[in-house]
Amino acid sequence: MREFKILAIVIFFTAVVYWGVEPFAHSQMHPHVAPADFTFKDLGASTKVGNATKGAETFLSAGCTGCHGISSANMPAPMDNASASATFGVVPPDLSTAGAIYDKNFLAALIKDPTKALKVEHKFNETRPHPMI
């Protein structure tokens, strides 16, 4: 009988944690965001026409190279992965293939407002800014 009571108590607390605490903690730490549809309509279409030469100049002058490397253009990342990870909490990716892999609307929106484009507004704000300026 005693073992049965102990079992009942263990089951009770396990159930409280499983159905009560865990879903609440999950909703706080990983709030639901609309899934990406990979057309990025929600970010607004960019009507701007690209200019590769100007973009390359801007890339150098706007400070992107302070965090990102472009190994295909012989521009190594300014920090090794361990230091970058310690500084930003994430390693800024090498952007050699950026033009090929990112959607144009997403890329424009990301440069303008990384927190919004990446749907991490629940994690970063004025007091805790996103690592990418």
Ligand code: HEC
């Ligand atoms: C202060 C450091 C810093 C600077 C300056 C910076 N970035 Fe970033 N960038 C990051 C970090 C950190 C990430 C990774 C964010 C993540 O994965 O959550 C990132 C991610 C990216 C990504 C990939 C996003 C994705 O979802 O895969 C692109 C593209 C990018 N940056 C472009 C740029 C451009 C263009 C500039 C210059 C206008 C720039 N970055 C300047 C730190 C920086």
